Amino acid sequence: MGERVRILVISYGSRAAAVIDALSRSENYDVRFYVVDKQRNPFNVKHAEKHVVIPDLDVERICDFVEVNKNEIDFGICCPEKPIIEGVRDVIENKTGVAMICPTKRYAIEGSKAMQRYLLVECCAEANPRFMVFPRVEYSNVREVKRAVWEFLDEIGNEVAVKPDKPAAGKGVGVWGDHFTSREQLFEHFLSISEGGSDVVIEEKMEGEESSFQAFCDGKRISVLPETRDYKRAFDADLGQNTGGMGSYKDNKDWLPFMEERDREKEERLVQKIFKRLRGDGSNEELRGMPFYVAFIHTDEGAKILEINSRPGDPEIQNVLPVLKNDFVDVCFRMIEGNLSRIECEARATVVTYAVPMDYGGYRVRYSGDRRVDLSGAYALQERYGDNLRIYPGSMELRADGYTYALGSRTVCTVGVGETIAEAREISLDGIRNIDGALWNREDIGAEHHIERSVRRMQRRAVSNQSAFGFS
Numbered sequence: 001m002g003e004r005v006r007i008l009v010i011s012y013g014s015r016a017a018a019v020i021d022a023l024s025r026s027e028n029y030d031v032r033f034y035v036v037d038k039q040r041n042p043f044n045v046k047h048a049e050k051h052v053v054i055p056d057l058d059v060e061r062i063c064d065f066v067e068v069n070k071n072e073i074d075f076g077i078c079c080p081e082k083p084i085i086e087g088v089r090d091v092i093e094n095k096t097g098v099a100m101i102c103p104t105k106r107y108a109i110e111g112s113k114a115m116q117r118y119l120l121v122e123c124c125a126e127a128n129p130r131f132m133v134f135p136r137v138e139y140s141n142v143r144e145v146k147r148a149v150w151e152f153l154d155e156i157g158n159e160v161a162v163k164p165d166k167p168a169a170g171k172g173v174g175v176w177g178d179h180f181t182s183r184e185q186l187f188e189h190f191l192s193i194s195e196g197g198s199d200v201v202i203e204e205k206m207e208g209e210e211s212s213f214q215a216f217c218d219g220k221r222i223s224v225l226p227e228t229r230d231y232k233r234a235f236d237a238d239l240g241q242n243t244g245g246m247g248s249y250k251d252n253k254d255w256l257p258f259m260e261e262r263d264r265e266k267e268e269r270l271v272q273k274i275f276k277r278l279r280g281d282g283s284n285e286e287l288r289g290m291p292f293y294v295a296f297i298h299t300d301e302g303a304k305i306l307e308i309n310s311r312p313g314d315p316e317i318q319n320v321l322p323v324l325k326n327d328f329v330d331v332c333f334r335m336i337e338g339n340l341s342r343i344e345c346e347a348r349a350t351v352v353t354y355a356v357p358m359d360y361g362g363y364r365v366r367y368s369g370d371r372r373v374d375l376s377g378a379y380a381l382q383e384r385y386g387d388n389l390r391i392y393p394g395s396m397e398l399r400a401d402g403y404t405y406a407l408g409s410r411t412v413c414t415v416g417v418g419e420t421i422a423e424a425r426e427i428s429l430d431g432i433r434n435i436d437g438a439l440w441n442r443e444d445i446g447a448e449h450h451i452e453r454s455v456r457r458m459q460r461r462a463v464s465n466q467s468a469f470g471f472s
Contacts, residue, residue: 008035009033010077015080033049036065081108109291111166117131131202159177162202163202166199207300208304211256211296212293216335223341227250227267246361258458270305350415375436385427
């Protein structure tokens with residue numbers, strides 16, 4: 001056994017379980033966990049030396065827990081966005097001296113969609129859609145607001161996305177053709193956001209193939225992780241409402257099947273521009289952690305940025321951590337010390353599939369049946385697959401009766417690891433099929449036909465771009 005290291009993990013969902021799993025596989029350290037959780041996640045309870053439930057993840061209460069244990073904790077990681085936006089790093093570091101791996105409140109960039117757009121104007125306007133921000137308090141009556149919205153739509157067209165400036169956990173975004181088909185319906189959605197207390201961002205609707213870019217940061221440099229593809233829509237064939245993410249895949253190389261290496265390099269150049277704008281000269285340790293989890297969309301006009309987040313992706317980080325070649329504890333120490341080196345991953349594919357409650361994503365209007373979930377069948381499969389199958393409980397709770405129950409959000413994900421996406425997908429789905437409970441899942445995460453469709457679309461865009469610039 002190596003040196004004993006005690007790590008604080010602020011947790012919500014399967015993402016934190018994947019982080020704990022990666023840290024626990026360290027060959028250089030004897031790792032112990034102090035976990036702050038939204039509920040008694042069975043995975044976290046099993047792995048934690050100390051486990052505390054703070055349902056609202058209140059920053060001050062988290063800090064109280066750290067204060068009591070600060071002499072034992074070597075560093076902390078925050079996985080969910082809410083505490084990061086509310087300044088959990090600032091509070092913990094200032095009051096306890098425990099180093100945190102996440103950006104400070106100042107650099108919790110997902111706290112404002114408007115500020116993201118203004119930042120891109122400054123450093124890489126080519127990745128920005130056309131947009132306008134409508135402050136909630138700027139107009140004295142609805143008629144003035146409507147006139148301003150109509151004028152902007154006259155300028156860019158009706159096909160837009162209407163978003164709350166504030167984080168809304170994937171909810172609140174309305175898209176032309178999906179949520180409204182007339183200006184009056186669009187304006188009703190606009191008012192619902194404004195009356196809810198948020199400024200409103202209207203931006204042009206972008207069509208293309210999406211990819212997720214993630215990078216760790218030590219304040220001096222970013223170290224880029226392999227590309228992933230997330231599935232936001234609830235149902236197969238990308239139908240239904242947007243969700244927190246029903247699954248994702250990565251290929252056995254650093255970019256996706258529908259991308260070329262140059263597409264990934266283009267993304268990195270854009271993110272480096274953002275990083276250098278925020279870092280300034282030298283270094284900026286306030287950016288420590290994962291300040292850039294960037295949702296890209298590859299359009300006829302090139303790569304555009306849908307949004308920027310300041311924490312690991314869920315489910316996208318679950319694709320990466322199981323195949324990390326570096327000791328993840330060492331990676332964390334290097335981020336804190338400011339000497340982060342290149343991150344290396346095994347040349348293997350991974351597929352993440354989520355199982356979710358019956359009333360999640362509009363699958364059922366309501367469900368009043370038993371919510372007990374038994375993961376033992378999936379765990380039994382690990383005897384066959386070994387480390388090629390990972391099971392990460394998310395919105396699940398271990399209760400006093402000894403059973404685990406599904407809560408309201410994404411219940412549990414399985415990660416399949418294989419030589420190809422197809423192999424990884426079968427392992428992931430096998431794990432899902434062996435979970436006992438009233439849950440459902442998408443069947444087409446990483447499916448061959450879905451990937452081939454993306455490849456064809458990107459090829460058409462390449463031909464279209466060549467024609468537009470006079471190439472044959």
